Amino acid sequence: MKRQSKNVKNKPEISGKDSDKYFRPESKEELIKILEKHDGELTVIAGGTDLLVANYKNLYKIEKWLDLNWLDSFKEIKFFDDKVEIGSMVTHQRLAKLDQIKEHFPVIQEAAIDVGSPQIRSRGTIGGNIVTSSPAGDLLPPLLVYDAKLKIISKDGEKIVDANEFFTGPKQNVLESGELVEKIILPLEDNESRGAWVKIGKRKALVISSISLALNLVFNDNKEIMDAKFCVGSAAPVPLRIEKAEQNLKNKKIKKINIEEVAQIVSDEISPIDDIRGTADYRRKVAFNITKSALQEVINQ
């Protein structure tokens, strides 16, 4: 995102009729003041690529908008020795293009490349994907396999929540009114890791996943899998870690992976539903097949 707000810094603030219905804080301090004053009244807009669709033809019913697009600090990606902090307003497009994301979190990058279309990736954000909390949210399985944590802020302070504990159901999460995701914290791994991402949909672009899968394996010096993370999207009410599959993979050398066995575990562990994007039966079969292809991809890397 270009630093839009720098271009308009010297301009008068938005004013006139209705300007008390649209808030665009440019600093965290300003944001907190707005959250204090308008507690419970605000509809938060990030990229808008879900919100404006969900409220199509009803946009006029939204009383007060809180637009996060003017918060430059929410668009930063900061690297530290042991972690990376990604601002919640970082777009899919940036995640898809940045070499540092490719180097350290290839599964996130591959998923970001698969989100929507160029028009959606240029506006849609990682924070929006998280807060919308669709079981089909493309970035969610990758975030879970990298052990992401979320920094949540409100007028009352801040807290860190494990991404794996954030989602509570389809489009539901632990956020309460007045709470926002400020950034995503990803630990940096020193050991060798290999990952894979598979998204299945009815076409390649602009599709909501029928099922998706993210996988990340971390190896010790003896080339044994010391940590395995496995997560399936669109196959349960929330993006679902498959812990039995993770346990099956742990402490194995890569050549000892029993691909068929893991694929069967994944197929058994998910709890898919029938919907317009596929039947539960279809999803179990595809889960089996994409687990096999993802593991094969990791073995071949």
Next chain:
Amino acid sequence: MKIRLTVNGEKREVDVKPETRLLDLIRDDLGLTGTKEGCGKGECGACTVIMNNKVVASCLVLAPQADGADIKTIEGLGGKDKLHPLQQSFIEKGAVQCGFCIPGMIMSSKKLLDENINPTDEDIKRGLSGNICRCTGYVKIIDAVKDAAHKIKSGGEENV
């Protein structure tokens, strides 16, 4: 509320509501009806414009979010007197059937060629993946983008 933005190089000041979409601002307030509304839900790409150097679905951007922005619409590319190479190539290659998707197709193509003047067929398909043509004339559209790239490389895009 009043916002200021630059549209096709001209500075404009427009009175909008918080929920006015950029698409409505462009079509209704500025009268630039080249930009089309298809689905209104970001799936068809007919409303594609370039905002701060990015392709966006103008149906999914609030007008106040475009305060201070630089917007380019199909009207900013060229007109009857002087067509942009993309417009010329779309005509020459017969890429236009009903025409409704074409402004969006051309804006996405413009952005694609700005970044990559030697696109492969696959690059073009990815670049245009957010634009749907229901006449299904994709082959000629891809031909037109390649032809435009050739024209631009041989010096046809001055003053654009």
